[in-house]
Structures are given as C-alpha cells and as structure tokens.
Amino acid sequence: MIHFSNYYSLVSKEAEDEGVDDLYEKIRNEKESGKIGYYTIVERKQELLEAIEAYIKNNTLLKKGKIRNIVVIGIGGSSLGAKAIDRLLHNKKKSTAPDLYFLENCDPLNIRESLSNFHKKETIFIVISKSGTTIETTSIFKYIIKKYAIKLGDKKTKERLIVITDSGSPLSKFAKKYSIAEFNIPKNVGGRFSVLTHVGLVPLALAGFNIEKLIDGARAFENSFFAREQDHLLHKAIYLNKNYPVKRINVLFAYASLFTYFNDWFVQLWGESLGKKDIAGNSVGLTPVGLTGSVDQHSFLQLIMDGPKDKSVTFLKIENFESTTHIPDISLDFLESTDYVNNHLFSDLINAQCDATMESLIRQKDIPVDGICFDKLNHKNVGALIYYFELLTSAMGILFHISTYDQPGVELGKQILKEKFPGGNQ
Amino acid sequence: MIHFSNYYSLVSKEAEDEGVDDLYEKIRNEKESGKIGYYTIVERKQELLEAIEAYIKNNTLLKKGKIRNIVVIGIGGSSLGAKAIDRLLHNKKKSTAPDLYFLENCDPLNIRESLSNFHKKETIFIVISKSGTTIETTSIFKYIIKKYAIKLGDKKTKERLIVITDSGSPLSKFAKKYSIAEFNIPKNVGGRFSVLTHVGLVPLALAGFNIEKLIDGARAFENSFFAREQDHLLHKAIYLNKNYPVKRINVLFAYASLFTYFNDWFVQLWGESLGKKDIAGNSVGLTPVGLTGSVDQHSFLQLIMDGPKDKSVTFLKIENFESTTHIPDISLDFLESTDYVNNHLFSDLINAQCDATMESLIRQKDIPVDGICFDKLNHKNVGALIYYFELLTSAMGILFHISTYDQPGVELGKQILKEKFPGGNQ
Numbered sequence: 001m002i003h004f005s006n007y008y009s010l011v012s013k014e015a016e017d018e019g020v021d022d023l024y025e026k027i028r029n030e031k032e033s034g035k036i037g038y039y040t041i042v043e044r045k046q047e048l049l050e051a052i053e054a055y056i057k058n059n060t061l062l063k064k065g066k067i068r069n070i071v072v073i074g075i076g077g078s079s080l081g082a083k084a085i086d087r088l089l090h091n092k093k094k095s096t097a098p099d100l101y102f103l104e105n106c107d108p109l110n111i112r113e114s115l116s117n118f119h120k121k122e123t124i125f126i127v128i129s130k131s132g133t134t135i136e137t138t139s140i141f142k143y144i145i146k147k148y149a150i151k152l153g154d155k156k157t158k159e160r161l162i163v164i165t166d167s168g169s170p171l172s173k174f175a176k177k178y179s180i181a182e183f184n185i186p187k188n189v190g191g192r193f194s195v196l197t198h199v200g201l202v203p204l205a206l207a208g209f210n211i212e213k214l215i216d217g218a219r220a221f222e223n224s225f226f227a228r229e230q231d232h233l234l235h236k237a238i239y240l241n242k243n244y245p246v247k248r249i250n251v252l253f254a255y256a257s258l259f260t261y262f263n264d265w266f267v268q269l270w271g272e273s274l275g276k277k278d279i280a281g282n283s284v285g286l287t288p289v290g291l292t293g294s295v296d297q298h299s300f301l302q303l304i305m306d307g308p309k310d311k312s313v314t315f316l317k318i319e320n321f322e323s324t325t326h327i328p329d330i331s332l333d334f335l336e337s338t339d340y341v342n343n344h345l346f347s348d349l350i351n352a353q354c355d356a357t358m359e360s361l362i363r364q365k366d367i368p369v370d371g372i373c374f375d376k377l378n379h380k381n382v383g384a385l386i387y388y389f390e391l392l393t394s395a396m397g398i399l400f401h402i403s404t405y406d407q408p409g410v411e412l413g414k415q416i417l418k419e420k421f422p423g424g425n426q
Numbered sequence: 427m428i429h430f431s432n433y434y435s436l437v438s439k440e441a442e443d444e445g446v447d448d449l450y451e452k453i454r455n456e457k458e459s460g461k462i463g464y465y466t467i468v469e470r471k472q473e474l475l476e477a478i479e480a481y482i483k484n485n486t487l488l489k490k491g492k493i494r495n496i497v498v499i500g501i502g503g504s505s506l507g508a509k510a511i512d513r514l515l516h517n518k519k520k521s522t523a524p525d526l527y528f529l530e531n532c533d534p535l536n537i538r539e540s541l542s543n544f545h546k547k548e549t550i551f552i553v554i555s556k557s558g559t560t561i562e563t564t565s566i567f568k569y570i571i572k573k574y575a576i577k578l579g580d581k582k583t584k585e586r587l588i589v590i591t592d593s594g595s596p597l598s599k600f601a602k603k604y605s606i607a608e609f610n611i612p613k614n615v616g617g618r619f620s621v622l623t624h625v626g627l628v629p630l631a632l633a634g635f636n637i638e639k640l641i642d643g644a645r646a647f648e649n650s651f652f653a654r655e656q657d658h659l660l661h662k663a664i665y666l667n668k669n670y671p672v673k674r675i676n677v678l679f680a681y682a683s684l685f686t687y688f689n690d691w692f693v694q695l696w697g698e699s700l701g702k703k704d705i706a707g708n709s710v711g712l713t714p715v716g717l718t719g720s721v722d723q724h725s726f727l728q729l730i731m732d733g734p735k736d737k738s739v740t741f742l743k744i745e746n747f748e749s750t751t752h753i754p755d756i757s758l759d760f761l762e763s764t765d766y767v768n769n770h771l772f773s774d775l776i777n778a779q780c781d782a783t784m785e786s787l788i789r790q791k792d793i794p795v796d797g798i799c800f801d802k803l804n805h806k807n808v809g810a811l812i813y814y815f816e817l818l819t820s821a822m823g824i825l826f827h828i829s830t831y832d833q834p835g836v837e838l839g840k841q842i843l844k845e846k847f848p849g850g851n852q
Binding site for chain 1: 503506530532534537558559564571597599617675682684690697700721726732733734735747751754756758759760764767768773778782783786834836843846847850
C-alpha cells in the first residue's frame, strides 16, 4: 500500500479543482488511442510472463543452475529501470538466483573493472537496444564477443545470449540470423517507459525477482487511477503546470539508500520526457533532482531551505523497514546529548528525519511539499510507484502541450559524433 | 595538467573584464584575513603529513599489515571528499593497502549490508564529525561498539579507533578520556571544504593514496591562481553572477564513471555554500546537477538541449585514460552501421562523445558551456580540481554577498527531529 499526502495548498491555493476532469479525459483518451503503449502493457501480464517462462524452461544452462550472472548490456531506458528495481528489491528476490550486472558506459576503466569477475560458463548476456544500433551497446557487445571468444551460431552460444529490441531493427535481424533468443519491445513503448515490458522483466525474472507482483502493483495503480481513486495525481500535475516556470525544479527526496538508482530512473523519465519545445515552439521543461535522505540533508537541504524558491519537494519513505536493527542503549561520555535516539530502531530515526525535514520545509510556506509513503518495500509497491510516475509524466506532458515520448534534442550530438570518425558519416 | 576552456561569450558578451580585479582582491583579502582556513591549509603540508606519518608509525596493527579495511563513520562533508577521491584514484593507490568503506546513512538495510564483510581484527574505524554530535555518526558508532564488542579504554581498542573532530568538541573530550587517537579539524575550515585537511587525508593515507601529491596539486593551483594565471575562474564567476537568475542551474557533466562521487562532492560544495539569504535578505543560490557521460546523454541531455535555457554546463574529461582497451574490429551482420568506431580505443569513443555533446550545446548559442580537461587522471590533477571548485565557490559567494561557509537552513529540521523523541529536547 502507498499513502500519498500533499501540502501544496499551503503555498498557493491556485488550481484546486479546475481542469481536473479535463486532464483525466485527455489521459484516458491518450491511453485509449493505443498510440502510447505503456498505459496498457501491464494488462498483457499473461502474455509477458508466458514468453519468459517458456524461455527459462528451454534454457538448459538455467535449468541446471549453472548461471550465476545475468549481464545486461544497455544504456538509458535499456538499463535504468531494471537497475533501480534490482537495487530496491535485492533482499526480496530468490537468494539462490543469479545476480544482475549492468554494462552501460564506454568508460574503459569501468568496462574492465565490471568484467573482471565474470566466468563465461556462469553468465548470460542480454543485449538491449530499442533502435538496435546504440553505439555504446554494440561496442561493448563486440568487446564481449572478443573477450569471451563467443562463437555466433554455435549451439552453446545461443543459450548465453538474449537480444531485446524493436521488431525489425538491425539488432533483431542479427538475432534472427544467428538464432539468438529474442524479445521485442512494443513499438509504441519508449525506452524510458519500458521497464515493465520485457526490457526490464526479462533480466529481473532471470535474476529471481517476482515480476508478476511488479506487474500486479502497476496494474492495481492503473485500475485505481482510471477509477478516479487517485485524483491527487491530477491535482499535483495541474499545480506544477500552473506554477511553472516559478517552480521549475522537482526534487525527489527518498529516505533509504536503496532508492539511489530509482532516483536515476525518475530523473531520466522526468527530464527527457518533459524537456521539450512545446507546440508554440517555446522551450519548456521541469528539472528533476534525486536526493537520498538523510545523507543529502547534509548536502542539498540548505539550498532548498534558504535558496531561491524554485523547487518542489516530494518526500519518499518506507513506513516499515522490516528491520530490527536498533541504536544500542549506550551512553558515551560527553556525547550524552545524542542519547535521545538510544533503543530506537534505525528505521525510526531515518523516518523521523524524513518527517522532521518535511515539516521544516512545510513551515517555510513557500515550498510545495508532498509525500509518498510505502507501508513496506515490496514488489507490488514498486510496480505501483513506477506506474504513478509514468502517469504523472504523461499528465505533465499533456498540460505542457509537448511531445512527451520522443527525444529529438539528442540527435545533433549523435550526428557530430559520427563526423569525428572516418567512415562514421556514410 | 588541467586545461580550461570557455565558450560563454558565444551566448552573451556581458562582463568580459569588468570587476575581475576587484573580485580577485576580495578573494585575496578573504584568504589573508585568516578567517577562512581552506585557502591556506595546503600550505601546511609538512605539518599535515608528519602527524599522519607519526600515527601510522605508532600503530602496531598497521605496521604488521593486519588491517584490510578502513571504515569511515561520517556524513556530508565528513565523507564526501575522501569517498570521491577513493573512487577516482582507486587504480592509482598502493594495491596492497587496505580498502576504504563509508558508513553514512542510518538506513538499517544499508548498515547491515555494509557491515556484513568486516572482521574486527582487520579493521580500523574512523569516526568523523566536526561538531562531534552528528546524530547519524554517533548512532552508527554506538552500533559498531556493540556489534564488535569494542571495549573503550582497552589497549587494543585504541589502535582500532580514530576520531577526527573540532578541538574541544564533545567527541574530542570523549576521545581524550579513552586515549583514542585524535586529529582535529581547523575551526575555520567548514566540513564541505575539509577534504584536504585530516578529514580526508587520514582515511586516504591509511588506504594507500598519495596524499602528498594531492596537496601538491591543490597548492600548485593555489599559487597559480594567486599569481593571476587562472583568471578564467574569475571571468566564469562574474558571468554566472551577472546571468543569475536566468541561468540558475549549473550542470557538471563528467565523462568517466569514476567521477560519480566527485559529482556528489561538488553538489554539496556548490549547493550548501551558495543556497543562502544574501545580506539584503533575498534568497539566492545556484542549483548544482552532477551528470555522468555518456550515460546521461540518454537521460538528461534532452532537457538541456530543448528545455528552458536556465542551465550552464561544464564538461569534464580525461584526455588520456592510459588504457588500451579498444573496440574490436568485429563487423556484425546488419549492425555494420556501428563499425565506424571499430579498432578505436573505448577512451577515444567516450571522449569523442564528450566533444560531440559539447559542440551540440555550443551550437545552440543559448547555453553557456565550458570545459575542464585532465591530461591524465592522477593525484595532482584531482587536488587541483578540488581547489579550483573551492575557489570558484568562494568567488560566487563574494559576488552574491552571502555567508558562504555556514548552513543555517538545516537547523530547523534538526530541532524538529529532537522534538520527535522523548528526551530529545532537553
């Protein structure tokens, strides 16, 4: 269960209800148009699960328990979602299942360090690229082919490789030629909205996560939202739109170290979806910032409190950490002033820090604050949270009159890159 | 060697020279006043080194090579600097030296996970807190005392514990009572400016880093700046000040995965120093964002390119990665369009991506872009980079007419936290 709270009205009472029904209808229309696939992908649970189950059943290496490492080669939307979930739910997955690793960057020091621990016999490599020609991904894939002397077409190789890409892409054609197992990304689901397609689900399933519950969580939020039980999302979107561009930075302040990569996933979703030219040609966009509590109370909080009032802050916390780890009842000479937390759970301290920081911002009365609280950290809540942020992003895109699901701004850099290599521009 | 480049004038020609001498004089005055200690701490190299050498010489556990882990218990300015350097220069330290670990957050899942690998016999714990009563730090320290059955006052315990704090603080008094080894932070050096004091140097030295070269690098930049050889820094500060608040977000886009924690260090330094009420009572501040290239080309770049023109972007790259890892000359069927990078070093690819992205932003003509390029990744350059950002922060603080070195905005949250626990407010 997730509890949502909102204190925006303490800052300004604008837009309490105005436009809520209209926004809801627009979101529903976008969903029902079928043009944007993430809305309904979770309704195809059986189909998604059956394809993965069939793959696992037919892979003899997996059946024999020989696989220790699932290595994802992918960048951006091809890695951030699974990486976030892997970090968040690591303690909740099957402990005997293989571990997940991610090769994203063409930093040579990083590639060597990351690959130093993998034995080919214990590893399945998953190459993920929507377009099929992402330069980081294909380059690292080539490096792996050479390093591990992978023979394409070889029977054993087929069990060691998986490709996830758009159907008909160059990478798909490559996979077909060498009979490599392939999963496709629905064409109408963009990379940063693809975590609950096979892009995220295949690596997570192979690594022992309960992907069914993830989907169930997202599905439950979908149903609830479209049954008008989550109108707080619409109010929030309308508020953020009406107060743009004064409040143009959105902070997600998550009180658990495990949310670090989830923050990265949020930053991509929000930044890349909403940083656009609108239909009138104006540059719009909200800048996402991911913080970890309480660590970033010692880093970024001062700026939020006393700096320009251009930020909204969403607090994210886990009510029950399901941990008994507590601060011992030890009183140290001269440090008695810290004893007030003795005998309390560490989780009580971090949650009290979250509440205290939230209150300190609310009292300012010029910082819009809202809260998202998990009862527990589990697959269902994480699935729901993903769907919540995807819906919120769609809502913002509709209000901004932008094309939420593309990323035209990154093409120029890719073009210039090719010009820097002989033969790159052919 | 570090090369600095700047393309701000393509966006606006404001403030080319005006105020440069004045700003320089103000910085020099601040340095010479002696009120702000980080400026000159690097001039006390011998004193800093000798204290650490004496400690190492007298610790029998270190001498016997029994220590495998140096565990820092500290948060914010007490950990971010050493953590950044540890990540950046890990391949450059003595390979036989102990590894560094950081316990920062009171997230119970994180504490248990982090402590699962340490054997007491192989570990030195360093407790760092400027005030001496940081609640996260003292709470984790108590947990460690209990978990490892540490007997305060015991002879062996003395060799396993180090305290780094302000002289006269409660933690200092505690250390003195139990004869625990203690290093002090100069009172006039704030936490986020303390990486080149014993706060950063002690853990780094124990973990086999060449702290002398770190200081030498910072010292060289200090000398060069005060000899007026680095006026680009003054120009940059004046530009950022004159263009505030239109350009109010500063992106540091570092093209190497190893810079991740350095970005965190920068975010604290910039955000906490500059997010302030100025002398007229106005809220000012620049919002820092740390990105990693090329990964975040697939995440945040779209927002920079097409979103609101409220950002400046500083690119950071390493000219020579000293790596021979290259993309093999393998042509994959249907993926021939990616072959233009074959046979090139991975470092050439990541650097070309940096250059291409930089050029794509410069061509926009409404995004201020500058570049920082290391010839190599080494201790001297990292030391210089730290001093560069510290000086730039001081310059901005002077121009904003703010109190750069305090953080009054975080006190309210600390007060509310205490109210949440019985006995907290005594």
